[in-house]
Amino acid sequence: xxxxxxxxxxxxxxxxxxxxxxxxxxxxxxxxxxxxxxxxxxxxxxxxxxxxxxxxxxxxxxxxxxxxxxxxxxxxxxxxxxxxxxxxxxx
Numbered sequence: 566x567x568x569x570x571x572x573x574x575x576x577x578x579x580x581x582x583x584x585x586x587x588x589x590x591x592x593x594x595x596x597x598x599x600x601x602x603x604x605x606x607x608x609x610x611x612x613x614x615x616x617x618x619x620x621x622x623x624x625x626x627x628x629x630x631x632x633x634x635x636x637x638x639x640x641x642x643x644x645x646x647x648x649x650x651x652x653x654x655x656x
Contacts, residue, residue, distance in 0.1 A: 569617040569620045569644075570620070570643065570647065571620050572612050572641070572644075573609075573611045573639055573640065573641050574604075574609075574639070574640040575609040575611070575639050576608050576636070576638045578633075578634060579607070579630060579634050582630070585601045585602070588601045588609070589654070591623060593653060595623055596616065597615035597619055597653055598615060598652055600654050600656045602656035614646040614648070614649075
């Protein structure tokens with residue numbers, strides 16, 4: 566299994582629409598570890614690690630988000646996994 570890491574900044578109407586809870590659920594379904602949080606500027610930030618294909622599925626999901634979200638853009642930085650996480654949490 567090839568492991569990967571993605572750092573995401575999700576822009577748009579993404580706070581107050583259950584984005585973080587939905588992201589945690591999706592990450593769990595995909596077997597990913599990492600975290601997600603709201604930023605003061607209105608964006609949602611996440612770091613995920615796991616199987617490269619599952620990381621890409623998570624990135625694709627973030628481009629849509631939960632039903633009430635209106636995602637305008639997702640900035641993604643990819644790198645190798647560090648193995649620093651044991652689960653996925655909301656910060």
